[in-house]
Each structure stands twice: as C-alpha cells, then as structure tokens.
Amino acid sequence: MLSKRAKYAIKTILFLYENKDKTPISAKSISEQENIPYKFLENILRDLRTHQVVKSMRGPVGGYSLAKDPNEITVTQLMRIIDGPVALIPCVSEKFYESCFECTDEETCRIRKLFNQLRSEMIGVLNKSIVELSKL
Amino acid sequence: MLSKRAKYAIKTILFLYENKDKTPISAKSISEQENIPYKFLENILRDLRTHQVVKSMRGPVGGYSLAKDPNEITVTQLMRIIDGPVALIPCVSEKFYESCFECTDEETCRIRKLFNQLRSEMIGVLNKSIVELSKL
DNA sequence: CATTACCCTATAAAAGTTATAGGGTTATTA
DNA sequence: TAATAACCCTATAACTTTTATAGGGTAATG
Numbered sequence: 172m173l174s175k176r177a178k179y180a181i182k183t184i185l186f187l188y189e190n191k192d193k194t195p196i197s198a199k200s201i202s203e204q205e206n207i208p209y210k211f212l213e214n215i216l217r218d219l220r221t222h223q224v225v226k227s228m229r230g231p232v233g234g235y236s237l238a239k240d241p242n243e244i245t246v247t248q249l250m251r252i253i254d255g256p257v258a259l260i261p262c263v264s265e266k267f268y269e270s271c272f273e274c275t276d277e278e279t280c281r282i283r284k285l286f287n288q289l290r291s292e293m294i295g296v297l298n299k300s301i302v303e304l305s306k307l
Numbered sequence: 308m309l310s311k312r313a314k315y316a317i318k319t320i321l322f323l324y325e326n327k328d329k330t331p332i333s334a335k336s337i338s339e340q341e342n343i344p345y346k347f348l349e350n351i352l353r354d355l356r357t358h359q360v361v362k363s364m365r366g367p368v369g370g371y372s373l374a375k376d377p378n379e380i381t382v383t384q385l386m387r388i389i390d391g392p393v394a395l396i397p398c399v400s401e402k403f404y405e406s407c408f409e410c411t412d413e414e415t416c417r418i419r420k421l422f423n424q425l426r427s428e429m430i431g432v433l434n435k436s437i438v439e440l441s442k443l
Numbered sequence: 444c445a446t447t448a449c450c451c452t453a454t455a456a457a458a459g460t461t462a463t464a465g466g467g468t469t470a471t472t473a
Numbered sequence: 474t475a476a477t478a479a480c481c482c483t484a485t486a487a488c489t490t491t492t493a494t495a496g497g498g499t500a501a502t503g
Contacts, residue, residue, distance in 0.1 A: 173395045173422070174491065178407075181418055197448060211493050217450075230501030231447040246421065259309045271314075281443040282317055285382065286309070289432045296425045307417040310460065333479060347462050353481075366470030367478040450499065460489070468481065473474100 177253040179207045180215050181304075184224065184249060188241045188301045195227070195234030215253065222252045246304060247297045257294060263287040265294075313389040315343045316351050317440075320360065320385060324377045324437045331363070331370030351389065358388045382440060383433045393430060399423040 182205050190196060198216060202209040216235060219225040226238040237244065250257055251266055261269035262277060263286050274280045318341050326332060334352060338345040352371060355361040362374040373380065386393055387402055397405035398413060399422050410416045 172392070172397075175493095176491075178396070178418065185417070199448075208493060210495080213449080213451095214493085220450095227449060228501085229447090229449050229499080230503095232502065233448050233500085235449090256308070260314070261308075281321070281440050282314065284443040285432070285435065285440060289429060292428045292432050293425060296421070296428050299421065304417050304421060307420040312461080335479075344462060346464080349480080349482095350462085356481095363480060364470085365468080365478090365480050366472090368471065369469085369479050371480090445503095447502085448500090451497090453495085455494075456492085458489100458491070461487085463486075464484085466482090469479085471476105471478085473476085 174254050176215055177250055179212065180219060180249050180253045181246060184244060184301055185305060187235060187237050188305060191237060194236035197234040218252055241301045244301045245298050247294060258290040260286045263290050310390050312351055313386055316355060316385050316389045317382060320380060320437055321441060323371060323373050324441060327373065330372035333370040354388055377437045380437045381434050383430060393433065394426040396422045399426050
C-alpha cells in the first residue's frame, strides 16, 4: 500500500504545479486546502526539499515552490523519496536493493523472477511526470 | 512491500505443488525445508486452509496438500488471502474497496486514475498460476 | 522590530508485522 | 488400545513502521 505520506507528497506537488503562478505557497495554505496535518506536511516538505524537488523561501510571503521542471518530476521519484523502493520485494529493487535472505539462489528464484517483471511493469505506469498526471 | 507471510505462503504452495507425489506433507517438514518458523507457518496454513487452497489430514503420516487444481491457484489469490488488496490505494481495489477519505471526488481524482491503471497492470503480471510460476 | 513562515529534533500514539507459547484434538499404527 | 505424530486454536509478546504532535529555533519581509 502507498503510505499517506506518499499520497500527501503527490497531492502537494500536484497542487504546487497547478498553482505555480501563485508561488511561493505557504505550508499552512497547502495544509488547509489539501487537508494535510500541518506538522506532518512540514516533515514531508523537508524530505522533498532535501531531495530538491521543492524549494523554499522564508519570512512573510514565504513558502514553497517546485525546484525543477515539472516534466522532470515523476510519481516514481516521489514514491522513492517518501516510501523507498517501488519493488515489492527488496531483491529486485533498482534503487534500494537488498538480498532477501530467505532464498538461497537469486538466479533461480522463481518468486524473484515474477516480482522483477512486476517491478518493470509498475515503473512503466508510474514513470509519469506531474504534468502528465495533471492531465489524466 | 510483500509481507513475509505472503512470501512464505507462495513458497509453501510452490513446494506442495512440486512435491505433490509425496503428499500429504507435514508442516514440520515444510518448515524445515523452506526455512519458515514452524508456528508461523501453521498460522499461514490455517489461512490457506480456510480459503480452500490447501487441505489437511490429521494423525501420523498426516500433513497438507493442495485442495485444488494448481492451474487454478494464482499468486494474486495468495496475496489477497494473506495481505489483502493488491491495489496500492484502497479506492481502486477490486476485492477490498474502501473510499479514501482524503479525496473529495473519486471520479476526477487523478491519483486514483493512475493507481487504477497500475492495479490493472499488476494483476496482469500476478495472475499467474502456480504451474506457470513453477516454470519461470 | 514585530510578524509570518520556514526549520529542526524529539517523542508519542496507533497500527501492522512477525513471530512464540501453550496447550487441545484427531487419527494412525504398533 | 495406547502411544505418537501431526494438525488445530487462542492469546500475547517483541518489534517495526506509520502517522502524526509538541515545542521551540531561525530567517526575511514590511
């Protein structure tokens, strides 16, 4: 399951994109309009900032705006930043690989083959940019 | 992420299928050969039995065997029995639908559209039978 | 220089995952 | 017919992750 954190992150980025003429937008404002607990949102925004998806301005009239071309921001990226691996088992993850100690041989593991194929298909769907997502 | 429970379930069913000439097979034997904690396995087997994927025989020389044609047992089924929904958000789940109260309108929600498409693709990959999985 | 809004660390409440404990019941087979 | 092997069932413990909340610090605008 997608975590609420990740869902909030996607909603936040979509919101910033669709209101990019009004930026920067305060966390408080995002929180109210998207129904995201304020302090929880701040925490998420910090992650997004660390990963340079979002940039911030301090002081009154400060707030957040996208740090890069929205065509370059994908759902996959956001999921990886917030939730970690897209893959359903760690031994087929591209960015967060870990051997799963249950299986003795990765080369012949059928479960691994199936979930590797699954990961490919998932990324095919999720590699949509925020611009594309906005048009759905 | 796939839970260990689900992974154990898949391994168990695959094991029963590939040793179907020797059935019934005791939980103890499965536990040892597949490296699954015995009591945990019993618990998983109970779920599988309840859902008629597996049947059991008591007494000495008792154990477990597949309750139906292995061509009819799919990975999707096992995942649903053990982990619940395949979908990554509840509002697009076929078997475990729940409205996600964050979004106001399901019809227009773009996140929903994307994850609905994702679920379709996932099921396309995961609807493999144990027989097919065995051949991978 | 007061206000607004971002910034940061710590921690708590709740839920989910991964088992473990301890015993009860059934059916085979010696 | 009794010992034994194996399934059956409930409860709960240990651990991790998720979902926040608290409380204050820091920068920049008007």
